[in-house]
Amino acid sequence: MVMNKQAATVCKRGYSCTMPGVWRAVSHNEGAVVIYHSPKACGHIGREMDLGMHFRSLVERQFCPEQYAAPLIISGLQAEHSVFGGAELLRKCIEYAARRYKPKYILIANSCVAGVIGDDTAAVASDAEADLRLPVMSVPCYGYLDGDYYTGFYHAGIKLAERFMTRQPKLSHTVTLLGDRGGPSGTDVQEFKRMFAYFGLIVHSHFPAFASLEDIKRVPCSAMTIPLSGTKMSYPWIRKLGMKLDELLSIPFFDGDDPTGWQATSGWLTELGRFLQQEQAAAVAVEMERTRLTRHIAECGPLLKGKKIVLCIGRPLTYFDPAWVLELISLYGIIVIGVAVLDEMLTKKQECNLRQELRQQKEIFCFSRSEGNAVLFEAADFVITTHELPDVRKKQLFLPLLPLAGVGGIITLMTKLVQLAQRHERRGGILYV
Template identity: 35%
Template sequence: MALKTKWLLSKNCNASCTMTGVWRAAAYAKGCVVIFHSPLGCAHVASIMDLGSHYRIEADGSSLDGDPVPLISSHLREKDSIFGGIDRLHECIAYAVRVYHPECLIIASSCVAGVIGDDVDEEAARAEASYGIPVLSMPFSGFLGGEYSDGYYKTMEAMIRRFFRKNKHKEGTVLLLGDQMGPHGQYAREVKRLLSFFGLTVAYQFPGYVPFRDWGRVTEASLSVVLGTAGQPEGMKDMALLLEKDFDLPFLGDFYPLGLDKTVEWIRALASYLGEKEKGEALIRQEMARVRAQVASFLPVTEGKRAFLAIGRGTRWYHPAETIRSLKLLHMVPAGVILFSNLQEEDIRLFRQEISSMGDIPVMGEEEGQKALEDADLLLTTNEIYHTPVRQLFIPMVPLAGTEGELVFLRSIYRLLCRYGRKGGMTYVKV
């Protein structure tokens, strides 16, 4: 019998809306107001996404400073799809200006607005002339113009090109590029901690977390550091290259401190850029000593335990080598890898190739894996499996950052193995 899993889907690209990407690019940029020229339900989707982000941040034990900026829908109705909805947008802009007094308006257009042909750009230009504030029009027309990341990166690019200015760089200051649960999330906290070893301080995190009135000062930073993303790192790298080309703001490169090995690589790249290689090696020795000390306390429980991996997420999103290395740190046995049937043939080929480079680890399909799991102490999986007594640990979509992220992951495995009995269920990595 094949394994039964929850939410096992297969796709080669995202199936998300550009409008939510526009929203996230400005979500905590104080002074902005975002308008969705859309039916009311589109704004509801964005608010639900924001609520989910809030819960993830709470679970991470961190917080955000302040509330998100206002998000307003022009509330397109059925009759507007026949007669046009530009009057609704006109009224919505007037309401936003009257009630919220924004310093900048950002308008995202929906599929409906695109299909009926509303000229959002022209209405934005009129509003800017009438109210004397900048109005950015992002007329991607919802799903018609791409997906979430297209809306996010194109909005970010529009902000940079219009509002950024060349500034004299302040030595020792850093610009973080990306979201990753905000300035107080695990990723940003860990990157800040590692940067501080070299005397560097984060001045801004863009987009989404810099007030509008400070957008022109962002390039005062002396270095930009790209935060890693799940499956689509090129977009943010392109933004870093734009800042380097137009504003002489250098960036570290496409290095991301995700997992222990990549963290070491990231530290060495930063140290090399700063001309402080010896200091970088000292930091690496310090961080590795932390890991060894923590692992030593876990080994009485973890040593010799048999762990399986179950993968239903493509190579764009997940690389099992990082997880296998973590298991070996704990002296656990990577007893096998189960590849779910939703995976594309190319993903299966690449997974087999990557796994074989990590040793003689059996790779199997769902039916074979169902039987093999009877002998497992732990299952690390991208998708929850029903009707199994094996303890399950969800593999994060993006590995936690830095040494601290590795320690959190190892600690989660240790704690799960400490549980009494074999009752199955799913556990999540928690900071």
């Protein structure tokens, strides 16, 4: 009974720990230092995330060698601390971090071990701050016990806002982007900036990630905040962060859905125009983007029209919405001959919800990996998939976890598909977007 209850709880909120969310929130904030009050083994989470982001930026040619990387320090909880507590260990860790790195502030992420043994990390942080005369903050969540990645990300942002921000006069036409999405040089952020130009908006801050202490302090000058989320799992927390900043600092929050796919992008531009009371600018933006997309369809559509694909989905609806993929497939004249639901990646409930969503989207044939359908895979020209398939002979396009934003994202994805379609028919392999 206990195991069943725990499994249901995990599926509702996610499969990650709060500590990586805290780390990612400030990992590229100049002057920040992060402490994991945890056993040493927990440190590999942040390291693997940072390494993965490093390799992705290299592949996408977006690597910034001068980009600040916040030191990540592990307090090193051990078995004896479960009896005697780890408060003194944490205090020594804070003193070491302050002496070694001379940070502008220290943020403490608590592990589930620290929560179980009951360490009062907020009190330790407060005492250390008084002695060191340095901002030391403890995020009020503990590993897997009371949240996931986005919980930690949200609470880190709130800590920074409460500590460093004050109400200030607003600068017109300025925007603070809430979230990550690859940072200021990422393709998604560049696409947002391009769309902002229709309304005369300028991005002057990112929060809580990729922000120096000076950047954080000038967030309250923003005329508005706009979310960078991308999934149903992340958006409620980014929305909550935007609403909290509005409550604390009177920064209006644009509560708009993510511009993924054409219908969502045109709707996002229209809603942003209403929010800014620039309906005419929004109408112009929609027509300009429609023209841009139409031009690309005219160029690449003939190379894709009539191609047969199998769509493989192994992500739950909280992380993946098949609607935007099916929309793009339809726009470019591609034929879906079947959808393979990768049931080994999903719980029974997640699989049921996904099949129900697919039935609402389009009349398409669904089958599971366990059922198998070699005939459809053989007939397909290529496969669009959320997971790498073991058959490397088949041409595969790997869909990103975060769907690409705007018409620029559509063009990027469909150009990759054209490249895949033009490969020699006997050459398989995977292309990543």
